[in-house]
Amino acid sequence: MPRHGSLTRVTIVEDHALFAEAMELAITLQGHVVHRVDTDAEGLSQNRLLTEVLVSRPTVVLLDLQLGSSIHGMPLIRPLSQVGIAVVVVTGSVDRSGWGEALFNGARTVLPKSAPLNTILSTIRLIQEGRRVLPRDERDRLVADFHQYRAQEQDGRERLATLTAREREILAEMMDGRQVREIAQAFVVSEATVRTQVKSILSKLGVSSQLAAVGLALRGRRDAPPVRRRG
Structure with missing residues (x-):
């Protein structure tokens, strides 16, 4: 359990209630301060969601990418990262280009929801200790996949035009x-x-x-x- 002076404030942005509750319990038991954002709040917009996260003053944000039909987690990554918040994407998607886009936008790492809770806890601990949470070569490969996919998308748009x-x-x-x-x-x-x-x-x-x-x-x-x- 972390020392009192080194507590990490963790904000969870996840629309799957059971999964969010499981993460909250496990992280709280490690002695961290946990806040969950209500992604089902009426009238929730992208900007309001960003404000809700910032108000919680997190050290680490555990962010899902799919947050309903009208809100996506990807646009939150860059503004959160730019103010020094460590963003860890926890997603059910297996799309490598999407993982690469998240890393390109500033996420520290991307974890599948199928990963054990201990993996999430270990990632928080590594961030807390100021250590790298994703090997550089793996990050580079995923970001390259994103750039390749984006180039293919652009080529497709040009052909469609x-x-x-x-x-x-x-x-x-x-x-x-x-x-x-x-x-x-x-x-x-x-x-x-x-x-x-x-x-x-x-x-x-x-x-x-x-x-x-x-x-x-x-x-x-x-x-x-x-x-x-x-x-």
Whole structure:
């Protein structure tokens, strides 16, 4: 148990109540001061969540990335890190590029939720002692994965931008799982016309299948989906 003069203030930002309670209990038993942010609070916004965390004056923040449908933990990492708070991401995601993004933004390390609670406790102790919690080579690999993924996303957006308005509409129909016959009926054109448009889409996107085109669209246009047919 840490000495009284070296207590660590730990703030938990986690929307899974049982998991948060388990972490809170384990960390409290180690003698740390623990605060849990209510991620279910009515009207909670990204800025309000950041304020709630800062008000708790933490030394360490245990941060989940998925905090509901409208709030994400990633934007909190940089501002917290910039004021000297050690951010430890504890996530259910296994996406290495997402882990790399968290580290790029300033997180000390990323731990899977499947990790034993002792791993979280050990990480807090290492931070408390001023020691490194993630090997530099592992951090570099994860950050490189993030940069590679971001470059692929940008390339995908640039390819999608070459599509005509009608091709974007056709692609949107494909994303909805519609077949050529259904798309032709919806646009009142021949199936041959739709097949030609699909071939053009595949060519411009540099892919060989409709499935690959949909996958690229989902990655490259995550924040701005293709224009959908009206009516």
